Amino acid sequence: MRWPARLQMLLRSVFLRRQADADLDDEMRDHLQREIESNIQAGMSPEEGKLAAQRLTGSVSLYKEECRDARGVRLIENFVRDLRYAMRMLRRTPFFTAIAIATLALGIGANTTVFTFIENILLRSLPVHNPEQLVELNWGDTMNISYPNYADLRDRNTVFSNLIAYRFNSANISIHARDNARVWGYEATGNYFETLGVRPLLGRFFTPADDDKPGGHPVLVISDRLWRSRFNADPNVAGKTVKINSYPFTIIGVAAPSFTGTELVVAADYWVPMSMELQLEPGNDWVHSRFSQNIWTMGRLKPGASRAQAEADLNQIGGQLARAYPNVLDRNRPFHLSRPGLIGQDLRGPITSFGVVLMGIAGAALLLACINLAGMLLARASDRHREIGIRLALGASRLQLIRQLMTESLLLAVSGGVLGLAIAFGACRLFSSWHLAFDIPFTTALHPDGLVLGFTAAIALLTTILFGLAPALQAIRADVIPSLKNEPASNRLRRVGVRDFLVAGQIALSVILVICSVLVMRSLQHALTLNVGFKPEGAVSLSFDMPAQQYTKDGGRSLDARLLAEASTLSGIQSAGIINSMPLNLGGGETEFISRADRPVPKPSERHVAFSYNISPGYLRAAGTTLLAGRDVNDHDREGGRLVAVVNDALTHLLFGAGNALGKHVRMSTNPADPSVEIVGIVETGKYQSLSENPRPAIFLPIAQTGTRMTTLVARTPLSPGEATKRLRKTLLDLDPELTLFNVGSLKDQLALPLFPARAAAIVLGVFGVLAMVLAATGLFALMAYAVARRTHEIGIRMALGAQPVQVLSSVFRRTFLLCAAGISIGTIVTLAAARLLSAVLYGVSPRDPATYILAILLMIAVAILASWNPATRAIHIDPARTLREQ
């Protein structure tokens, strides 16, 4: 039908109701007038004519109502009236309204946030042509596969229209001298872009013709982000030459902003043909090795080919390969296809279970919120039984009353939903702006979209029904006669019910979560002052790798020596030193065999390992590691000279007990013929892999006797980290303008990585702790409000008989006190029992720390008092005279 016209009429009827009604009145008057005139013309007297016309017309107001119905207005008018009434009712009880909306907002906000996470990460498709045809190949339990195996799969399969492969790797990209960056990107097969069916923003993508011979086509596609950040969005960027890992490549195109590679969780910044592999990674000829399982594959299924067919076809080829290369491949490795975007099953599996668990928790929280709200509404309904009784007596239909009460619930749910959406948007923005403390460009962007809005609206409606319907049905069951006679609805006292258990459970749960989050937060505070074996304050570090093409072993050492000489004379730099990789950093901390040189090589079961680092003279001072005995490594420790090492306290205790370890020798090889290493210094024991580890042995060997391409320059300075790193960067680039620096910043910032598990735990526990506490509070509030409403009459009599407020409170709230006490005790006991599980993320705080427990219990008691404040004041302000008169 003609919607515009209908809508216009409807809107006019609703918003210009007065005018529409006046219109109708005019029309009726006109009709009457004409009838009268016609009667007079027919020969009646004016009096008779008028009477006859009025007789014929009947009840004008009745069919005026029908006309209004015919305009389709009634529903809307009623709804608007219900809405006004609901607002008035909610405004009359601001405390209840605020609590209800806050609870719903938290519950809906949590669900919306989790749903956004799931929708953005698990359900989103790659921004490519027909993404539903694409599958990632998992072979056994991993997506990693070797290039020769990929080539065989590509050539022999019958189910894919195309099979692509790519390797995610980091590279140093140097645009001009002194303008270098470490970026992550793909070495991809030539058919990569045409299989995906994506279009470039600028220039062109590479094709199979660009991937036809090893080293043949040094071409490069860059991401939109790299183009904007490093090339100032230069429209003529195609054709420019840049160096990747010191090899010149020509830029041929820029990818569209939406395309950041074929994995959603990590963003790629460059793509080069896989045939350029040896130019990017000199000396690592993995393309020809069936052992090097380091690429990922993705196929586009032929139209009509099912996943099961594809898996069967792949398994057949896998069987052939396993027979042909029995020393490389295991026979029992089935292929499994998975939805692309999350690195096959490697990441999709854990993320899916994580999402399911989160959704379960959020859903349970919302369900509890609904149950508590239903309880609060029940209490309200018994407060209002007189009002409802009167309205029933005046002829309101039960349906009208239900609609009325449900409108109130809907209003609460919609307000809670809007607020919850705001919370979810805030949480997503927070999550998006959060940078993981890794060098890898993980994407954490979460964008709520239309689907999310729909989800929120749906759960808001669902919650309305969940928490609103039962109390509404209960309310309209009010008996008309007793409520009009001012008799109480029913004075039956409730037995211990499911709701009592739920409230006790919620209190217990929030005690557990609050204790855990306080413990983790205290431990975080502690961790910042924890001795990690170096002093993070007032020190900065810069890391770089020496490219194999330019630096021989001697070249590397001479760069180290020049760098140290320059850096330590720089103004503002107190001391400087080099280590291959800072302790507590990702990728560092390799362990090596260690034993006493004066004893035979121990049996495999009795061997010890130690974290091993390579350091330059001055590192210990720059990092702030305390030397307990002996000396630092120095310039006299050279290749060919006596092998020396500095070890930590834990190592000397492990190998030499309480005895003096200085001058003793240790061996680091199981071959007795290899030379041993002399201990020349002992340093304090620090943390090497995680902040919560027990003391572990570590050994520091001089760089001059070992050599390394991985270099981290550490400098102690009173300057700001920004200024200090600026000066050091200049010094470094003066020595070699093509070096690419990463992990540049203060040592304190770099502690973000080891602190990450604890920070994440603190955030999650804190959020759930607050949620649980709010839920427990609303649950308590609902119970107490209900108790007071039910026993108003009894309380009135007690007070009339002289009961003191304290006596009234104790009689009304005895059960609630018991519930609180039970909940708090259960929560405390459970936490004490499960404390061991927490110790993995706790540093320097006992999981049974009494102060924390007392704090959490006090907090819970405070929340309980807060929740019962309103019902309690209502109970003691009951006016005996009025209650007795009314009931």
Added chain:
Amino acid sequence: MGKPTDLVQGTLDLLILKTISLEPMNGWAIAKRIVQVSKDVLQVQQGSLYPALHRLEHQGWIKAEWKDSENNRRAKFYSLTAAGRKQLKSELDQWRRLSSAIGLVIEAL
């Protein structure tokens, strides 16, 4: 509360549409015209007429306009819309089919 219905609802709609298909008319004139043309057989009550007019207007088949009528009085005139004309045609077809079918059955017995 039931309303007094003189005519089957759909039939009244058809009569109204047919009556105003010649020229725009006000409510009173529509009722009078139906009474006259049907030789006083079909009495249209005000209580049925106006709700029907509003319903038809709501459905977009007729539109209403305040216009000057005879001796300087203003009245609300109803006229067919394009959609209303189409609706009238289909209702007329239906009515003819139905009445001839009923006629056939009655004659045959």
